Amino acid sequence: MIDLDGVYDPGRPNDRLLLGMKGSMSEFELGVLRTRMLDAARSKARRGELRISVPIGYVWHREIGLGFDPDLRVQETIRLVFARFRELGSARQVLLSLAAEGACFPRPSDGKRLVSFDWTPVRYRNVISVLKNPFYAGAYVYGKSQHRTEIVEGRARKSYGHGKPLEEWEVLLKDHHEAYVDWEEFERNQTLLAANAYGRAGGAKSGRGGRALLIGVLSCARCGRRLTVSYRGRQPSQAIYRCERPHQMLGLPRCLGFGSSRVDEVVAGELLRAVEPIAIEAALEAERRHMEHQAERRRMAELDLQKARYEASLAERRYAACDPDNRLIAAQLEKNWEAALRRVESCEARVASVSAPVPVAEVPDFAGLADDLQAAWNAPAVTTRARQRLLRTLIVNIIADVDEAAREVILTIHWQGGQHSQLRLTKPKSGEHGCRTPEEAMAVIRSMATRWSDAEIAAQLNRMGMRTGQGKSWTAHRVGSLRRVRGIHAYRSAEEDGEWLTQYEAAAALGISRHRLVRLINAGLIVAEQVVPGAPYQIRASDLQDQRVLAAVGRKGEPRRLGSKDQLSMFPDT
Template identity: 75%
Template structure:
């Protein structure tokens, strides 16, 4: 290390750069003492004799592992290349970099332009072999420390997850209780909505048909209104991603799953870039603990749901496929007896036309001759006769079962609307109390609270109208 009185006057005439960095947003919000100590390096630079001091703090909340871009560090490197920087100040080596390429590139540039590296231990001249060796060791130790911390953290989390004790984020319908651990969300409205999704899928066999039926019934689903905190929610019309995420999540089948996704590393413009959230096949999940907690469905039903969703998504030969509408009776349900491909339906004639079943896939994809093509009316009529003859002996039982299912569906729909109405009345009551507690003189706040109250009252009226319609 060089001493303070050996810093050349030409170097002191340049500017000193104080580099401030913290690895995560949580550290930025909570570790305020570390921020204060890093900003105090401005006084350290002035004590060493620098008159012009610049602070670079654009990388607060960014890791220095090389996985993300750091605009502040890149600006520091650009300033070094111009020769206007006389010294780089940091609290410790890990603040500047935790990966070898960035650290050694910085030292190389400092040595070329005769700039100093200053921390709380002293001043280093990267142009001197001894100082360069010491700085290289500090950078290597910083990089090694990051690897040790990560390995220790990941192994501890994995060991805890293998026992099912790691408190991972849970989907809608579950909460971690402080006293007795994992359990159902106490919101009965949310529980019934999730159970309704599984019941509709059992009945309809298609995620999209579940969505359409629930939209027709006016079912709502919670959406977080506070970002990632998952504490407060807004109930909005249900969407397809809500339905499919519930059907595909093994957590609802009582299984504790850890390690469903992985990170991937790529080299972009000569730098390492890591991306997260890439889902892995179920066979590669790190931890799967069945019967870990109470589920909305059983594991066998979850597996059947996945098979049905896969068949619906890809339409493989021999798989199950739901109809797509139209006048034809069997669209998407019959396959060619020669090639095994699924037949498509076309309509010929004027007006709405009549259905024609064709083996069209081979002709479209490989210009092969069509295996078959036939009129759909005679086929549909024959299938209809066979179906009616098959169910004729049990017509009364089938009618009673259909009536029972219809009554259950209506009762479930009425229950969901009653829960919506109960929630709407609570929100209206809460908005009324907030408005009453507001100072009438504060018109800016009072006007907003009044509009919120009116909106909740309109929602109560809408829910009451829906309930009256269902009851009629």
């Protein structure tokens, strides 16, 4: 072996010793150099001067250093992701919203240079990478991941890219460069993303629809665990809140459980009462956000059109610069030009659809908006997901407990801002359901049952606008079924003692028409009673023998005008 210092024979002990010492010194020197280089990189990173790889939306300028990408379309796309998450509060919903609008996300086509991009349909990893990257909050971060060494099959293997908690990052410089969002909003986003990760410690299920309004919000007052939802029935429409974890994991009895229908209704009513004072401001804010959303869509479509027109002009110039005789290249350039022109047409159509004039509507009167909140909440077009999102905007958590002695469900609502309120509602007994007949209808049935038939009772309930417990109209069969269940005696003509008469029976007894009988009732000559306004008349048989009634009935051959003590004569005696 020969180097600059001499010739060595590995067969000799002295030469082998010298070669070994030189090798060890060279290896140690390489380690020292590597350590010095890493220390220099860390020192430069602590000053925020180390040029690390930056995410999409930023570039390193040769003269001015780190700054926004000069492509406005890239900037607007990044800002759009943050705006949608600020509005929807879920990375999954941001993806669905952008995908429904046909939005695209830039994908580098030149490696790490971030100069040219291919615009592809947005994906979930694009959304989550933007939301979780502190670089977009103006923070310079270095050393936020680490490598780990494991012994696999007797050999040491290293794996890289393991994230570290924020407290263990080597370098964190806030307000280092221009930011798309501030650091406070970034922290709120991380908290919300962590809370949406249902199943982790401290996590809460986000509003994802379903039939239960309070899923992921209720907590057990006895063990502190989240209440789960189970469904029962042939069609899983009835939801039940249960503290199921102790039973599943430890084999212990369930802490508590109750149905969802009454609880959801009571909490929704409490929520609407809290929203009523700010209903008008909320409506105006919703209208403003809708207009901003429309302007944002229009701007994104215009940026897409500008980019498509530039690519079309570039493809045209390339085709014009090509030698026409070189058909292999000219044919491909012609196809690229045609594809660019088709994209221009699609972008123009999109801009036209977004910029279409909207019919100018009159400014609505918001004075009665607070009274219409209940109707808006129960509107068929409002999904459970929207109700859950509104609920989670105002309510942090609800602690649930059951007082078995009083048969009551106790709900302690923790509102945003630190306020608390408590609700107590009766827990239904086993077999009791929510399809109960209103007490007003039951009062009418009890008062009319012994005097009127089921058909007449059903007709009167329908005239009063009352419904059954299932929201249906009344029939004689339904009235009879309800009477038998509640133990109310029925109407039977054979049991009549003749003391009270119906309108038809009284007219037949006097030998007059029903219309003439009504005139006598209106004139006050015959006293008639009604159970409720609009119900059939009930006339006492003894009242028909009054002399005034008989005199009025006996008048024939002359106009049947009834006298009144308050009426003045047209021709008074003078």
